[in-house]
Each structure stands twice: as C-alpha cells, then as structure tokens.
Amino acid sequence: MENVLTIILGGGKGTRLYPLTKERSKPAVPFAARYRIVDIPLSNSINSDFKKIYVLTQFNTASLHLHLAQAYQFDSFSRGFVEILAAEQGFSHAGWYEGTADAVRKNMHHFKNQNPSHYLILSGDQLYRMNLKKFLSFHLENDADITIATTPVRREEVYRYGIIAGDDTGKVSKFWEKPDNKEDLRDFDSSHRIPDIEKEQGKKYLASMGIYLFKAKVLEEMLDSNYTDFGKEVIPSALIDKKIYSYIYTGYWVDIGTIKSFYETQLSLATEYPDFDLYDEHAPIFTRMRHLPPSKFINTTMDRTLTGNGCIIKNSIIKNSVIGIRTIIRDGSELEGVICMGSDYYETATQKENNLKEGIPHLGIGRHCHIKNTIIDKNTRIGDNCRIGVDNIERTDGDYGDYYIKDNIIIILKNRTIASGTII
Template sequence: MENVLTIILGGGKGTRLYPLTKERSKPAVPFAARYRIVDIPLSNSINSGFRKVYVLTQFNSASLHLHLAQTYQFDSFSRGFVEILAAEQGFSHAGWYEGTADAVRKNLHHFRTQNPSHYLILSGDQLYRMDLREFFRFHVERDADITLAVTPVRREDIGRYGIIVSNESHRVKAFEEKPDPRGETEHLKSSQIVPPSHREQGKHYLASMGIYLFKAEVLEKMMEGPYTDFGKELIPAAVREYAVYSHVFTGFWVDIGTIRSFYETHLALATEYPEFDLYDETSPIYTRMRHLPPCKFLNTKIDTSLVGEGCIIKNASISRSVIGIRTVIRDHSVLEGVVCMGADLYETPAQKEENVRKGIPHIGIGRNCHIKNAIIDKNTRIGDNCRIGVDPKERRNGDYGSYHIRDNIIVITKNQVIPSGTVI
C-alpha cells in the first residue's frame, strides 16, 4: 500500500460551479462551514493509508496551493506528502490540460519519481466517505489491471454518468459515457450485480464514480495512446484490451460540481441525521487548523444549521443554513436556507471607522436583513435593511453585477458590497 500514488483531479475552469470558481479553483471552494471541497477526497485517501498525493489543477490555483501548504504537513518519518501540480509548459507540451487523461499524461514524469505500483485516481468535486483499502484489496484479489468504483443509479440519471455492464464476477464487459436514457443499447441493460436494497429504490444501473485504480504499468502504457479523457475515451478502450473490474459502492455519494447540488448538499448536512456524517471520529475530514475563538451567540435563535468557528451572531434568527467561519450577523436579521461562507479576517476598530468614512458596510451581514435561498461567498459586505431572495418568484439564470442567479439560487460573490436597503 505504500506504493499507491493518489492523483486528485482538480477539474478545469469549474464552469458548473461559477461564480464560486470566479477567483479560485473548484477544489478550493469553501465547504460545510470550515472545510474546502478538496478536503473530502484527501481525507478519504489519508484515512485509508494512502498518503502520497498529487492534486492536479490549472485554473486559479493560488488559494488551493496556500490551503494545501498550510494544512497537509506530514512528519519526516511518514514519507507522505500532498503536492499541487498546476499546468506547466515544457519542451514536450504546451501546458494546458486537454482533459482528465491528458492532465495525468503531462505529469507522468513527476509521478514516476515515486516508483508507484498502483495509481489511485480520485475526483476533486464529490462528497463521499469510502474505505479505499477495501477498494484496493478488491483490485488485488482479482489481479485486475483497472478497477472502477461504481454506484447504483436510476435510469433517469444515467445521462449524467459513465454506465457499465459487468458480469457476475464483476468483470466489466461494456462502458458508455453518458448514454441517452431513452436508448435501448447493450449498455443500458439492468445490472444483475446491483444489491437488492438498491433495486427496491429503482436503482438498476451502475454508474462510474470517476474513481479508478490502475496497475502502474497499465496506466503508463495507456498514456502512450491518444486519449485525453478517462470517461469518454480511455476507459472504453481499456475495457476492450485489459482486465477491468467494477467495485460496487453502496454508501452515500454525490457530485457537488453544480450550484444546485452544492447548495442542496449543504442544507442536507445540517439536518439531524444526514446521509453524510461530519461527526464520524473513525474517519474524520481534515482541514486547516485556524485556532479561532468560540462562537458568540447573543439572544439568537438557531435551528437545523451548522455554524463554523469564530462567529459572532446577535439578536438574529437562523434556520436551515450553514454559516462559515468568522461570520458576523447583526441585530434582527433573518436567514433561511442560506449558505454563508464567512470571512478571512476580523475587522479592527480602525478598519470599521474607515468603512464608515467611505460609506460601506462592515464585513458580514447588517441589521434588519432578511435573506433566503442564497449562497453568500467570503468577505461579503451586506448593509442594513436588505431583502435577498425573499420574494417568491422564478428568477432567470444570469450575471447581474454584484450577484448571480443559478437554478433559482442567488449567489453573491466574494468581496462584494451590497448597499443598505438593497432588494434582490
């Protein structure tokens, strides 16, 4: 297991998560009040004993690099590391990644220095908790060249994933990327290895989770081919040439790569018994140690919500929300169904005096505000008496200067200033 090298694919521009990816890469987007999205796959890998990790990205990687450097520091005896590999130019290539497989190919010279026996490839924008040691054992016991992690899905969802057909020994016989749910091809046959409990839920098909385990020599050989993407090209070709197996994962798993899924996943985390448990001490989610003070609540009502460290909330009402670190919420404000990412700093008295002189609100949420169905990015300044997302109406997707709308969710981007009295 020491020779397993983990590669986390950070994705491209993160257009599906825009505007949250306007100034940062997708793995660096804040998550669940105190984490970053990249902490999820990294924690799965570390908890499973795979501690040699590269994170591949090419867009807005500065904040991600800072987070990784401040968070994942192994001692000199563990031989572990977490390093970011941003797209770079060299004599053999121009630099930009053309797809997931191309990203791996262009960094192969870095990976080979670790002399790995296996490559474990993870996606950087999924929420799940998996014992990857079990995945590895499954791969070794079958002497597989490649093993795919798969999960049961309903027919209406198959157009979003790569769909596989496996025999009773879990050998993959066919793979098709995002097939038409209305089709009737070989790839859309109901899988016989789906557990009965999932069949009862109407989940008869097996979807690739974008988690792959390769023998090192197999991946390196396939990197000599013309493939630029794993799902669209490399995996379908590998099924025809190599021993490819499917490992069925029946736990909670969700792609958090869109604004809607990002928002809904957050609100679900705040329920009493969420499918993804942040409080599992046997398999913790790691993140940066900030040494923040405890939260301060003054005459405040909070229900079905998560609140990060260091928040100051006074005379407010908060329900079905996730409140990030250092958030300041002032008198008589109401938040319902809000994902607030918090702030990078506390303002000093001198800075607050300067805000008053400039006529801008302090960082945080002002007095007498009512906010619903919104995502508020870091360091946002919302003035007094603002109404955001309260009026029940269908909103068109678009970019409106200080805010954006995606799937009827209002997104206020990082560092924005929302003047007092604003109605959105």
C-alpha cells in the first residue's frame, strides 16, 4: 500500500474572496448551507482513502482550527489525521509563505516524519469530486516522477491556467503558465488526447487543475532550492530531467476562489439537476456534526433553495437561494438570489428583550424585507422593511462600511447590523 500524504494549500490572505475572508481564512468560508470550503478537498482525499492530511494556511486560522478539530476525528486504528500547519517562524526560515511551493518547503520537516511514498498536493478553493485512487494508479502505471491533473479547456480560457503539451501516452513535454490569449499555442493543441464529447464543446487544450502527485523523493529534491511556486517554477524546471505525466479529468471542476464564482456556483447547487451532486452517498462531503434541530417553515414558499439545519422561516418567499444554519427569517420577507450564511448561535429571550430596549434588530432577517443578489455573512441583523439589491440603483464596487459591493454582488459583513428601512 502506497503511503500518500495529502497537502491542502489553503492560500494566503484570500484577497479574491474578501471581505468574506476579513475575519477567517479562505478554507473556513461557509459553503452550501452547512459546509466550509475546506470540506471539499478533505472529502475528496478521505473518500479516496488518503487519510493523512495537512492543511497549510497562514491568515485568520482560529475558526478553521475549531472546525477541523470538531469535524475530523479518526478512530485510533486508522492512523488518519487532519492537521493545520499555520505559517511559523523557525531557525531556518522567517515564517510567511511566499508561494505554494514555499509553503510546502517550510513544512517539509513535518512531512518527512510521516515517511510518505508520495505527496498529493490539492488546492483549497475548488469544487470537484475526483477519484484520487485512479489518479494514483495512473501515476504508478507510468512510473511518473510527477503527475499533473488536467482538464480540457477552450482557447479563450487558457490565460487563467497553466497548460501542457505531451504525447499520446500522457507524457508532458511542455508546460506554459497562464499564456496570453494572443500567443501562438499550436504546439499545445491536445485534441489527440481529449475525448470527443469535450472536443465538440471547443475544448482543445489541457489545463493544470493545480492538483499534483509527486514521488516523495522527487518533491523533497525539487524543494531543496529557492523555488516559491509550483506552476511558475517547480513544474517548468522539472521538465528538464523528470518524468512528468498529465492525467485527464473530465468531470465537474470549478474554481470557487472569487466572489462571483463563489456566488454563482452555490446558487447552481440549488437547481434540480446541478452539475455537482451533493447527494452522492458513495462520495459524501464531510463536515462538522452540529446536532441542530430540523429546519421549520411556516406558511412559506421555497423554490430552488438549499437550507441548513436549525432554520426558522415564517410567512416568506425564498427563491434560488442558499440559507445557512440557524437562519431566522420573519414574516413577509422575500429573498431571491441570496446566500445567507446563518448564525453561530440562537438568541435567548433575555437577549431579545435587550434588543428591543436598545432599538436593534434581532439576529436574522426582519419583517417585510426584500433582498436580491446578496451574500449575507454570519451573525448579521437585518431590520424590518429593508430593501437590498432590489431597486434599480446604480451601484459601484467598493467598501461601504457595513457592506461591500463586488462584481455587482452586495456582501453584508459578518456581525453587522442593518437598520430597519435601509435601502441598498
């Protein structure tokens, strides 16, 4: 049995997902009503029986630590674990990760203690369900030093990825990190390896998914250097004397590392037949067990909507939305195209009495609110008669105090209060 060590790259400050990463690391951002983003790569690894897992991150790690500690507890016979390795200072390095490869190198002394045969590198901000055992089998069959997971893409998409060129066996001869759309890419046409159904969609190039499998000694040797990034430095330099193969994955795969993709991808999960199936019992998405009560809907209409546990929604209309745990939505409210992350707690009767005395809204969404095209972060108080994203108002991206606007999506910040009658 191969001893595969999984390393999940949690990213840096998470600027593309800001302000959702203002108080938490990117892997800890809530996702799909009851999960966190980090649950996706973790579940792929666990479902493939790779249960020795490290998550590398360096910003706002407190909530991520809590989530992993409460969600991923293996029995004493499995030898499995999930551990965070936050950036740390040591005698040999200053601390902060300077790139994907640098993050791995600075923790190599931890990894070597596990005596792995292979290192599996996963990204922490992608949505996919992949049989990583097949990925390993392909790697072993070809006796590869490095195997890159790739997916077919169209010509207009190549600027976002590293693309590869190779022969019919999958052996890689060239790698180009994020080429400009105006470049001559004839040498990278991989139509000869791409399935017909993908070619019919105009996909002729193979893009790196940021998922790598290394022989342990090869990665340790490659990182005995000053390389800081896998795509820009490690992979191109390895082409000189290493056997690199590309493994083609044609299933659903999307980067959820930006506000727009994060928003659109989640709403798509609430459709009748989404491309990514949360209900596949053979490859579940694992997360923390919270032991919350079931959600309760009173005289409420819901359509194309996901809800987490513990919600109470009364006399409302919810369409095309994702409603997170412990969300309270009061009489007469209408939500469409809304991602509401819910709350960390329920308010007590005493707390609600104090709210009335102080003139602040209760936790959740008040009466007769109309909200569209909005992400509502956790523990938010929205008063009665608010109109958010509904009226035809010209909105410019930027910071507006209690909320941000990005890609024309309104983001209400965590722990903020929106007064009754507010129009955004």
